[in-house]
Amino acid sequence: MKIIGVDTGGTFTDFVLYEDGALRIHKVLSTPDAPERAILQGIREMGLDPDGVRVIHGSTVATNAVLERKGVRTVYIGNRGLGDLLTIGRQARRELYNLQPAPESPPVPFDLCLETGGRLAADGTSLEPLTEQDLERLAQQLEDLQPEAVAINLLYSYLNDSAERAIESAVPEGCFISRSSEVLPETGEYERGIATWLNSWVGPLVTGYIERLCRGLPGARVSVMQSSGEAIAAEQAASQAVRMLLSGPAGGLVGARYVAATAGRRQLLTFDMGGTSSDVALIDGTPRLTSEGRIGPWPVAVPMVDMHTIGAGGGSIARLDSGGMLQVGPESAGAAPGPACYGQGGLDATVTDANLVLGRLRADAFLGGRMQLDLSAAHMAVGRLVEVMGTTVDEAAAGIIRIANERMVRALRVISVQRGVDPRGFTLVSFGGAGGLHVCALAQALGMRSALVPVQAGVLSALGMLVAPPGRQLVRTWLGLLHELDDAELQKALQRLGEVGVQALTREGLERSQIEVEYSLDLRYLGQSYTLNVTWSSCAKAEVAFHELHELRYGHRMGGAVELVNLRAALRGAESHIRLQQCRTLESAEAKAEVSLFGVDQPVPLYERETLFAEQSIEGPALIVETISTTWVAPGWSCLLDAVGNLLLERRT
Structure with a gap:
């Protein structure tokens, strides 16, 4: 069977095809206005007949719609007196020390917030019934407002969803509907309401995108990566748009874990550097x-x-800020016009x-030579900064790299040092098209002695989607003091929750025997606001584990x-059995050329990764180029190619 993983990025759309025991990779420029076009183009360019192909892809449709605030016209329905719940939120000030913060637009305009009956108490008893008059009034209001989507969030609906279901039946046909009791059946009316509203706000956009993609791939089995790292069938994903917000980055983590495991590395800091942003995580x-x-x-x-x-x-x-200081990001040139060297009209460095x-980066080796970079355009773009900075073009370029590196180092510290984890015993795994050029500098700044640039590093997110198992992350609130609860009762409740996920996965074609289920509990000390998650075996063991975890996390x-x-119930099917190809042995490849680099006082050998x-073993300084990325082995570092083609970098000094 042919399986293809597709990662839609801000600049490029990446493809990894597994067929007859071998991997093929491909890249095309993304089409942000219609992401499915790039996917269909890439599959055509690879010469694939979609019939019978399994396609697992990461989508940025939901993410971009939220970040750009381009969701559809959505009505929010809550209990009487709580129509402004999403506007008030948790009363958390985003700018704590700003005495005159700029006013923020509410998530949902006031005229699109409707109130009704159907209010429950915390124990599930009815405080205000939902009447026929309430439903008739809602139906008329919706008819007048003509929304594309509706989000329903009633208090304690996770205890009894009958009122939300009744409201759903009163919504005019053609509206996308999200119920909080289905999207996120857990305590916390604000967070539950936001998740439900987001699901409705971008749901129609995701639905339209998936429908267009599936029409363009007749006969294919299409799945979408979820933010939690598992795949979901496209026909089910359309109704769960909020679970796709970190679709692409999740694929990168799955791919990093999968490939690093072949090198025996389990403790990882991952660093995914793409065209627009960088994502860092700890595994x-x-x-x-x-x-x-x-x-x-x-x-x-x-869960994400x-x-x-x-x-x-x-x-x-x-760019230079108002004080003349060099800054890098967050604004990106994207895929169009892209960096100046792409030759598509971009002028900014x-x-x-x-x-x-x-x-x-070699102008003639980008994308395996399929895309020639314009060195003179890059010089001109950086040169515009030099006019103000009073330095040389090379020095300005080196400054850009140093500032970009420092921003990424700070991000890596956030997910390691600031959470009590010493990164020095971890391996830095770098991927994304740009990651290999920066990996040595980042590892050195963190005091790390080892790094890994995976095989197919430039398309690792797509590879992760290729191997991602189908799965679900399910949750249901169950409040009670742990020492008063019965093990058998909780076990039955967990199994009922797990059965919901099992049925969803069997509808995707999985056998029950292929599904692994893990149960866990969210616990807290009585009176606390936040929880810690521990694996379930019994109430007594869960309590001991919670005390230990609390001490480890908070001291x-x-x-x-x-x-x-x-x-909580975490369900996963089997990972795709993808075997990475073994590299050739017993020989050593010679450098293709020697090049001169700014700041390096000796000729730098240039190797082609596929010939290694x-x-x-290669001693730095050295450049290792491949179709989709380049790795810079800095002075003081050495590089070893392992059996499947991973580059294992070690700091010598």
């Missing part, structure tokens, strides 16, 4: 998930990979232009009662 055996993520200004409480994103990528624009000026444990908040042999 200690498996990627960490969080339900406290954010997208733009809003909390997103659905725990990562930190900054606006520093290969296309990040370098970018990180890619700086690497080209310094000689680390202390308390003697108070432990409260159960949520039940397993166990071949």
Whole structure:
């Protein structure tokens, strides 16, 4: 069977095809206005008949719509007196020390917030019934407002969703509908409401995108990567748009873990540097998930990979601020017009232009020679900064790289040092088209002695989607003091929750025997606001594990009662059995050429990665080029090619 992983990035759309035991890679420029066009173009260029092909892809449609605030006209329905819930939020000030913050637009305009009955108490009893008059009034209001989508969020609806279902039946046909009891059935009316509104706000856009993509791939089995790192069938993904907000980055983490495991590395800091942004994360055996993520200004409480994103990528624009200081990002040149060296009309200097000026990126080796970079355009773009800075073009380019590196180092510290993790014992895994040019500098700045540039590093997110298992992350609130709960009762509740996921996965064609289910509990000390997640085996063991985890995370444990908040079920099917090809052995490849680089006082050998042999060692400084990326082995570092083609970098000094 042919399986293809597709990662839609801000600049490029990447493809990895697995067929007859071999991998093929491909790249095309992204088409942000219609992302499916780039996917269909790439599959055509690879000569594939979509019939029978399994396509797993990451989509930025939901992410971009949220970040650019381009969702559809959405009505929010809440209980009486709570129509402004999403506007008030948690009363958390984004600029704590700004005495005159600029006013912020509410997520939902006031005229699109409707109120009705159907209010429950915390124990599930009815405080205000939902009447026929309420439903008739809502139906008339919706008829007048003509929304494209509706989000329904009633208090404690996760205990009894009958009122939300009744409201759903009153919504005019043709509207995209999200119920909070379905999107996120857990406590926390604000976070649940935001997730439900986001799902409706971008849901029609995701639905339209998936429909267009599937029409263009007749006969293909199309799946979408979720933010938690598992795939979901396209026909089910359309109704769960909020779970796709970190679709692409999640694929990178799955790919990094998969490839690093072949080199025996399990403790990883990952660094995905693309054209527009860089994503960093920590993997200690498996990627960490969080339900406290954010997208733009809003909390997103659905499970997603725990990562930190900054606006520093290969296309990040370098500029001088009002004080004449050099800044890099967050504005990006994107795919159009792109960096100046792309020759598409871009005039601003970018990180890619700086690497080209310094000689680390070769004009004739980009995308395997399919795309010739314009060195003179890069010099002109950087030269515009020189006129003000009073330096040489080479020095300005080196400054751009140093500032971009420092921004990425700070991001790596956020997810390691600032969370009590010493990164020096970890391996820095660098991927994305631009990552290999910066990996040595970042590892050295963090005191790390080892790094890994995976095989197919420039398309690792697409490779991760290729191997990502189908799966679900399910949650349901169950409040109670842990020592008062019965093991058998909780076990049955967890199994009921897991069965929901099993049925969803069997509809995708999986057998029950192929599905692995892991149960866990969200616990907290009574009176706390935030929870810690521990694996379920019994109430007593969960309580012991919670005390230990609390002490590990916060440095202390308390003697108070432990409260159960949520039940969780994580379901996964089997990963695709993709075997990475073995490299040739017993020989050593010679450098293709020697080049001169700014700041290096000796000729630098240039190697083609595909000509290297397993166990071949290369001493820095050196450049290793391949179709989709370039790795800069800095002075003081050595590089070893392992059996499957990973570059293992070690710091000698």
